[in-house]
Amino acid sequence: MDGEIEGNIASHSLSDLYYLLRKDLPTEERKQLLLLLCRYFHILVESKETIMAALNNSAWPDLEDGLLMQCAAEQHLDYIVTRNEKDFHASPITAISPEQLLALIKG
Numbered sequence: 001m002d003g004e005i006e007g008n009i010a011s012h013s014l015s016d017l018y019y020l021l022r023k024d025l026p027t028e029e030r031k032q033l034l035l036l037l038c039r040y041f042h043i044l045v046e047s048k049e050t051i052m053a054a055l056n057n058s059a060w061p062d063l064e065d066g067l068l069m070q071c072a073a074e075q076h077l078d079y080i081v082t083r084n085e086k087d088f089h090a091s092p093i094t095a096i097s098p099e100q101l102l103a104l105i106k107g
Contacts, residue, residue: 005105007041010071014043016064044071059090069093 014034021030046067053070060066065087072080072093080088080095088095096104 008044008071008075008077009037009041010044010046010068012046012064012067014038044075046071050074057090062087 014037017037018030018034021033025033050070051067054060054063054066057066057070060069065084068080068082069088069091072091077093079101080091080093081098081101082088082095083097085095085097
């Protein structure tokens with residue numbers, strides 16, 4: 001790593017996160033959290049072509065994961081950070097855990 005880190009989030013992940021947090025946070029707090037993420041991360045918007053490429057890749061049976069892999073590949077990202085690395089075995093972009101990312105940052 002060259003000391004510079006840019007974070008990216010696929011736009012569909014924001015709606016997923018909003019939905020997943022519904023039991024833990026009230027609406028306004030979820031919105032504030034997503035606004036904070038939008039402030040500090042680049043938002044990767046899935047185009048029709050991105051969605052079609054993910055759907056047409058038979059190695060990616062899960063659409064959500066497929067979209068993440070396709071977005072990462074299109075943007076030539078270095079890593080996909082996930083707690084579910086096993087689902088990204090067919091990814092052209094290496095999947096790492098948050099702990100692995102922190103270790104890379106610390107050098």
